Amino acid sequence: MSVWAPAGRSARYLTPRFLQFTQLIVSPLIRKASSIEAIEKRNHLFSLEKKRQQESVGRIEKIEVRYLGTPKDVTMFMNKDISTPFDCARHLSLNLVQRSALALIDGSIVWDMQRPLTHSCSLELLNFMINDPTKVNTAFWRTCSFALGATAAKAFKNNFEVKLHSFPTPDVRSGSFVYDVELCSLSDWEPSQQDLKVLSGEFIRLTQSDTPIERLSVSRDLAQLMFEDNEHKSRQIPDIAQKNEGQVTLYRAGNHIDISKGPMIGNLNLIGRVTIAAIHKLSGILDDKNLTLHRFQGVALPVGIIINHMAYNILEERAKKMNPAKSPFEPFYSEVDDSQSYNQAIA
Structure with missing residues (x-):
C-alpha cells in the first residue's frame, strides 16, 4: 500500500516504510502547512465578508x-x-x-x-473606573478567554496541532478565565511552572500590541467553511446558528478568529497584568470518542488597575484551583454572569 505525498511536493508515492522513518520530519511540516493555511483561509473569508457587508450599505444615511x-x-x-x-x-x-x-x-x-x-x-x-463596572468586567473576562485561546493556538509554534474547543460564559466568581483546548498528540502533557511562565509571556506579548477587536456576524454556511478544519467548532456552529436566526457572531484580533456571542472590550491593549496560572486535564467521551482536553486558566487586571504584589498573589493562587465551570463532557447549562467578587478582589 502507498499514499500520495502532501500537496506541493513531487507527485511520488511514499511507502509506509518510508513514512515510518520520516514521521518526525514530515508530520510537523504537514501540520504546520495545514495550520497556516487554515488561519489564512479563515482571515481571507472574514475580510471578504466584512468588505461585502460594508459595500452592501449602499447610500450613506x-x-x-x-x-x-x-x-x-x-x-x-x-x-x-x-x-x-x-x-x-x-x-x-x-x-x-x-x-x-x-x-x-x-x-x-x-x-x-x-x-x-x-x-x-x-x-x-x-471604562473600568465607572461606578458600576459589571458590564465592562464581564466583557473584560470574556475577552481574556478569547485572548487565552489565541495564546494557546500560537504558543506551540505549529509543532503540535492545537484545536480550540470553547470557553464558558464569564463568571468572575470562579477566580479565573478559561479556555478548553485539545492538544493533539500531547494529551498526557503536564505543564511545569516554567511552561506556565512561557505561556504567560506569550499572552503578555499579545496584549502589548495595539490590536483592535473586530466583530462580524456571518451565515451558518460561511462559519462552517471558515472552521471546517476544527471539528469542535464545526459541531457547535449549527446549534449557535439555530439560536441566532441562522447567524454566527465572530471576533477577530490580529489573525486570530473565534466564535463568541460577545460583547468584548475594544482592544487587547486594555488587558493589563496577566498570568496563566494553571492548566488542568479534562477527560471524557465526546461524540462516542474518548477525548482529553486541557483547561487553560488565567487571571488578569485591566490596564491602569494596580494592586500590590501580595494581593495579586492571592488572585493567582485562587486562579490555580480547578475552575468549576462545567466541562464540555457534561450537559450544557447556562452560567450566570457576576462581577461582584472580582470587584471586591481588586478593591
Missing part, C-alpha cells in the same frame, strides 16, 4: 448620536451602519479613545466599540 459623558454631552451626526462608538470617541478626545472599553446604547444596550451603529441613539462610553 446620517444618524444622530447623542454622546452622554465627560467632558460634556455632545450631539454628533455619524454614518449609519458604518460609524462605530470608537469613531465617535475619536471625534471627542484621545483620552476617551484610550480608556473606553465598551459602549452603552440608549442606556441599556451593551455595544462593541468596533461595531457599526445602526440607528440614532444615545451613547455612553464605559
Whole structure:
C-alpha cells in the first residue's frame, strides 16, 4: 500500500516504510502547512465578508448620536451602519479613545466599540473606573478567554496541532478565565511552572500590541467553511446558528478568529497584568470518542488597575484551583454572569 505525498511536493508515492522513518520530519511540516493555511483561509473569508457587508450599505444615511459623558454631552451626526462608538470617541478626545472599553446604547444596550451603529441613539462610553463596572468586567473576562485561546493556538509554534474547543460564559466568581483546548498528540502533557511562565509571556506579548477587536456576524454556511478544519467548532456552529436566526457572531484580533456571542472590550491593549496560572486535564467521551482536553486558566487586571504584589498573589493562587465551570463532557447549562467578587478582589 502507498499514499500520495502532501500537496506541493513531487507527485511520488511514499511507502509506509518510508513514512515510518520520516514521521518526525514530515508530520510537523504537514501540520504546520495545514495550520497556516487554515488561519489564512479563515482571515481571507472574514475580510471578504466584512468588505461585502460594508459595500452592501449602499447610500450613506446620517444618524444622530447623542454622546452622554465627560467632558460634556455632545450631539454628533455619524454614518449609519458604518460609524462605530470608537469613531465617535475619536471625534471627542484621545483620552476617551484610550480608556473606553465598551459602549452603552440608549442606556441599556451593551455595544462593541468596533461595531457599526445602526440607528440614532444615545451613547455612553464605559471604562473600568465607572461606578458600576459589571458590564465592562464581564466583557473584560470574556475577552481574556478569547485572548487565552489565541495564546494557546500560537504558543506551540505549529509543532503540535492545537484545536480550540470553547470557553464558558464569564463568571468572575470562579477566580479565573478559561479556555478548553485539545492538544493533539500531547494529551498526557503536564505543564511545569516554567511552561506556565512561557505561556504567560506569550499572552503578555499579545496584549502589548495595539490590536483592535473586530466583530462580524456571518451565515451558518460561511462559519462552517471558515472552521471546517476544527471539528469542535464545526459541531457547535449549527446549534449557535439555530439560536441566532441562522447567524454566527465572530471576533477577530490580529489573525486570530473565534466564535463568541460577545460583547468584548475594544482592544487587547486594555488587558493589563496577566498570568496563566494553571492548566488542568479534562477527560471524557465526546461524540462516542474518548477525548482529553486541557483547561487553560488565567487571571488578569485591566490596564491602569494596580494592586500590590501580595494581593495579586492571592488572585493567582485562587486562579490555580480547578475552575468549576462545567466541562464540555457534561450537559450544557447556562452560567450566570457576576462581577461582584472580582470587584471586591481588586478593591
